[in-house]
Each structure stands twice: as structure tokens, then as C-alpha cells.
Amino acid sequence: MSQVTKVMLIAALTTAPLAASSVSAAAEPRGSRWDGAWATAVQRPFKNDWSPAWADEGFNRQSVRQVVRIGAGGSRLRIRLSNAYGAAPLHLTGASVARTGEGAAVLPGTIRSLTFRSSAAATIPVGEQLVSDPIALPVRPRERLTVTLYFQGATGPSTFHALAMEMSYRAGGDHLRDPGAGAFTESTASWYYLDGVEVTGRPGGRKRAVVAFGDSITDGYGSTAGADARYPDALAERLMAQGRARPVLNAGIAGNKVLNDSTCLGEKATARFQRDALDQPRVRTVIVLEGINDILHSETPPSPCTVPNPRVTAQELIAGYRKLIRTAHASKVRIVGATLPPFKGAYGYTERGEEVREAVNKWIRSSREYDAVVDFDRALADPADLDRIRPALDSGDHLHPNDAGYRIMAAAVDLDSL
Template sequence: MSLAARTSAIAALAAALLVPLAANADAAPNAGGWVGAWVASAQRPTAPIWYPTWAETGFADQSVRQVIRVGAAGSQLRVRLSNAFGTSPLRLTGGTVGESAGGAAVKPGTVRELTFHGSAAVTIPAGARAASDAVQLPVTAAEQLTVTLYFQGATGPATYHNLALATSYRAAGDRLRDQGAQAFADQSLSWYYLEGVDVTGRDPSVVTFGDSLTDGYGATWGADDRYPDELAGRLAARGNTRPVLNAGLGGNRLLSDSPCMGERGTARFRRDVLDQPRVGTVIVLEGVNDILGSQPGATTCEPPTPAVTAADLIAGHRALICAAHARGVRIVGGTIPPYQGNQSYTDQGDRVRQAVNQWIRTSGEYDAVADFDRALADPADPGRLRADDDFGDHLHPNAAGYLAMAKAVDLDRL
């Protein structure tokens, strides 16, 4: 790609990311005095990627109970649902939210009905989202909430988030007000239709945006020890109440779409970052899947793409920087960790990674840098993950590695 073509591509990407938000509050979560407390990046329903899911078939006369951990305290909350990848309108018969009592159980006395413009039911057009009315349920930071959705009619394939690293539950019939877990016998490791939970709050959020290294593949199931979780813990330990939102999407690429792994980062940045309420800072960690996707070993879910260059990836990063700055959002660049030893490693791909990392560190175009590469690299062999931080595939960190990533973020630069 020529310099002129790259310049044109950056301008086109940035322009697409800067389309004005819709005035409707359901379409524009920034409306009102809300701050994001939890988020999941939506993806297209597909065959199972890492785990079996209910996304391909969807739901009919079933209740889906999902447990999430909110990152901010507030006296009120609202729940956001997404039909981003639906091909027909989604009819939600009813929904509730309450405090988790562990597993699929809900603490007695905490179940609250969700309403949408005063109605228990809502129809969400294909490609759209809906935000509930305010719910009077005070929450604290790091508290677990349970959201239950009942679909009387058939939904068809479900917009979802595959890599939840948490358990969701399913029961036959309307179980919206069940406090016990007995009816919820079916389990899944994904989230469905649930896009976000917002609370009334003052402190702007930090959004972590990236691929499986942000989503948390290799972290401990159910333990909330992904790098964004650990970053939130570091902030809380300093008395900082800013929520940290995880907009990671396993397998995601910066520059190209994947049938299974979601829209390219330059396309979903607006929905998953800029559309979140009261975003103050975003940390970007993208690019390794673009490099791996142009190497041998690509799959149906990750089809091969033309060999990506460092200049291509830098152009994509610049589009995100331009869009964030235009919205007044601070943007931190994360360097790409090493992956030598992974089955898709090549020397050429690693040269691209190192060139991109050098640009992130030295160009000054990001407002700050989180050097995940140096935090995870083996000092004796910097092209590899440190053995104690390696999940085992030489690409993803384990829980200790995710903690090291969180410690690589300078809290004073957020």
C-alpha cells in the first residue's frame, strides 16, 4: 500500500468512527448521567469457537440467567441489550436483575423488574440495542449481579460474547423471579444479548480494547483475574473508583473481519468504546491476530489474509487515535507481547510485531504507552513469554501473566 493510499485509508476509517451518535437514548448510551460499570463486546452467532454455545439456535420459551461483576458503585443501574447481529427483530418478554447469591441463585429481596419505556417487554430491531429504564438497586464496585432474560417466542440465532470465562444458565419457561437455582440446569460459558450495565456515577471509565489478551483467554475460569480485572484492583487499592471495562474480543483483528471472531477493531471501536457512557481513557492492544492470520495455520474462523505490514497496522492504530481524540478520549497504546514458540510464529511476523511496538513506544502519537511486551518477555529470550507467565500456547498469558500486564499500566497516566 502506498503512502497516499494509507493516508486515505486512515482518513476513511476515522471518518467512519466519527459518525454522530443517534439522539435516541436506546441507540446512544452516552445520553443521561450514566457511567459504564460492565460491558461485553458483541459478536456474530457462529459454531462453537472455544466452548459449546447456545448462540446458533437461540432461545424459545426459555429464561437465560447471566452473572456479571460490575466495576463501579451507584444508587441506580440500567441494563443494555444488543441485537447487533440479529437478522430479525428480537422480542424480549421480560427481564430482571438482582444481587447474585452464587451460581444461578439470587439474594432474596433483591430481584427487580427491568422495564423499557415503562413496559416489561421490548422489541429490539435487527442491528439495534435497547437500554432499560433506571432500576432502583444500589450496587457496590466488584459486586456480582444476576441478569435474567425471558424469551417466550423463538429468538433465532443470538448476538453473544463467546469467551465469558463465567457461567451462564438456562431454564425452561418463565423463571424471571426465581431466587433459587434449581430450574437452571443448563450451563454455558458465554454471554447472550447482554451488552452492558451502567450505574449512576461520576468517575469516567477506562475501557480496555483488544483481542483474547484483553478478553482473558488463559485466565482462571470464574476468578476474574484477566488483566482488566487486575487493573481495576490496582486502581481500587489506591482509592480510585474509576471502573475498568473489558472490551476484549477473542481472536479479534485490527484490520480485517473474521466469520467467528468479530468485526475488525477499526469497525467496532465506535460501538465498543466511543459509544460507552462517560469514557475517559481507552487502552488499545491489537495486532497480533492480524500478524498470525497471514501466517500458516489459519482456520475457517480465522481465514488467511494478505501479509500485513507494520505500516498497515500503524495506519489502523492511527485511525483509533484520531477517533478517540476527536471525542476527547485519552488513548493508551499497548505493545504486542512476544509469541515465539506458538504454532503460527514466523520470523517475518515477529519483525512486524517489533516494528509496530517500536512505533508505539517512540512515535508519541499515543497519549501514553503500556509496555506489555517488556512486562511479559523472558529476559533471557525476549522473543518468548516468560515461562511462569505462559498459559502453555506461548501466546496467551496465565493468571500471573495477566497480573504482570496490569502492573505494566502506569496508573498516573490514565
């Protein structure tokens, strides 16, 4: 994969089914007694040259098995599926959940079949979500779960999340209740249709969620794949270690921008903020880290993934942040502004782009328009050159932190601000 393609994608970047029921997320109010335990932000399918094209081709007589690490425990759970970007109603033949084993395997005896209004199959209308019926499966915070979906007919292009930093697996045929990994001979680092896991019956009472909203730095690019080493993961672990455990839900999309949509990098932040952040169950606080892609893409040649890429100004980005702040406050949600980390030496770095970043960071620190500020810029900067990431914290592209850098970011968050 070329450096240009890499930055373009990741820079902070149907046969008839069984009888089915059509269900939306509105079937039961999400805020009433359910807590978010895991979430991701979905995006439209696109062809790419860095992973198998499952999203573009979809699934047909296949099972897809996906691993997630949850941030809250409970006695019962349910999953959310999304057909936000489907071209046709999505016909789901069946689904199951289990505790994760090695790779695509699950722990025998833990597989639970999922239903949707008491039916094994369901249809998700275009643009809608699907919520499963609750099942009894006690889970603990930071436990890994595996969700398996089976599609008897062709789905068409799939609503998905491109940069999972976690493997998903595919097998021919119905393997909903198969504990083994043998049939799952294909893998890719994306999630498909799955956009949330919710729990109820939490031991120790309920806690309001934190949503980390952003681009590839929030998504965790540069961290160790499969290690749950993104900064939101490190923040959740820090909260647990200090006896202040609460869900931290990741709503990052690699390459996402504040001001412009992209065919492969998600809808702009101001358009997706309500769905991906404020509509999460019992959200209390959102941390916003967005803007570096608006700057980078405006300083690089246009590509199918980065257009439109007008030359952005600090004032335009600030207007976008103000829209996010107003939207959060209208929902009575706290919003924490994060400064944009250093990026000197990264592909697309220019002195003009650096001037925009510095002006944006000055406003974030001094305007008092956010409810609180987390200074990721100063936490990651090299003391010898404040425009660069400290070498020990750099994943190698001078833009994304490594595991140590993501831990430093989590440590920079004032827990009282949440």
C-alpha cells in the same frame, strides 16, 4: 478440540410475545448522568465446537441467566441489551436483575423486575440496542450481579460475546423471579444480548471510565474462569487499592484483528472502535492492545474463522493504529498504545511474524503518536529470551498470560496516563 481450532477461535487468536415496546439506546442520552459499570463487546453468532451452540440456535420458551462483575457503584442501575447481529427484531418477554448467589442462584429478596418504557416486554429492532428503565438497587464496585432474560418465542441466532470467562445458565420456561439454581441445568461460557450495565447516584462522585480494547489477551483467555482475573479486572482492583477507583470496561474479543473482519472473531478493530470503545458512557481513556492476530493468522493456513488472512506488514498495522488514534482524538478521548506481548513458541509463530511484531512495538514506543504507552512486551518477556513470555506468567500456550501474568500487565500501566 484441536489446537488449530482453539487458536482459530481464541488466538490473540419466534412466536408472538406479549405486548411490547420498541426502544433504542437513543431513548435517553447515555452521557448525561449514567456511568458504565460493566460492558462487553458483542459479535455475530456462529457455530463452534468448544461450547454449546446457544448463539447459533438462539432461545425459545427459555430463560438465560448471566453473571457479571460491575466496576462502579450507585443507587440505581439499568442494563443494555443488543440485537446488533440479529436477523430479525428480537422479542424480549421479560428481564430481571439480582445480586449473585452460588452458580445460577441469586440472593433471595434482591430480585428486581426490569421494564422498558414501563412495559415488561420489549422489541429490539435489528442492529439496535435496548436500555431498561432505571431501578433502585444499591450496588458497590466489584459486586457481582445476575441478569435473567426470558424469551417466550423463538429468537433465532443471538448476538453474543463468545469468550466470557464466566458461566451463563439456561432453563426451560419463565424463571425471572426464581432465586434457585435447580431449573438452570445447562451452562456455557458466553454472554447473550447483554452488553452493558450502567449506574447512577454514585457515592463519592462520578469518575470517567477506562476502556480496555483488544483481543483474547484483553478478553482474559488463560485466566481462571469465574475469578475475574483478566488484566482489566486487575487494573480496576489496583485503581481501587490506590484510592483512584474508576470503571474499567472490557471491550476485548477473542481472535479479533485490526485490519480484517471475521465471521467468528468480531468486526475489525477499526470498524468496531466507535461502538465498543468510544460510545461507552463517560469514557476518558482507551487502552489499545490489538495486532497479534493479524500477524498470527497471516502466518497460518486459512480457516473459516480466520479468513481473510493476507500477509500483514508493520506499515499496514501502523496505518490501522493511526486510524484508531484519529478517531479517539476526534471524540476528545485519550488513547494509550500497548506493545504486543511475546509469542515465541505459540502456534503460528514464525521469524517473519516476529519481525512484524518488533517493528510494530518499536513504532508504538518511539512514535509519540499515542497519548501514552504501556509496554506489555517488556513486562511479560522472559529475561533469558525476550521473544518468549516468562514461564511463570505463561498460561501454557506461549501466547496468553495466566492470572499472574495478567496482574503483571495491570501493574505495568502508569495510572497517571489514564
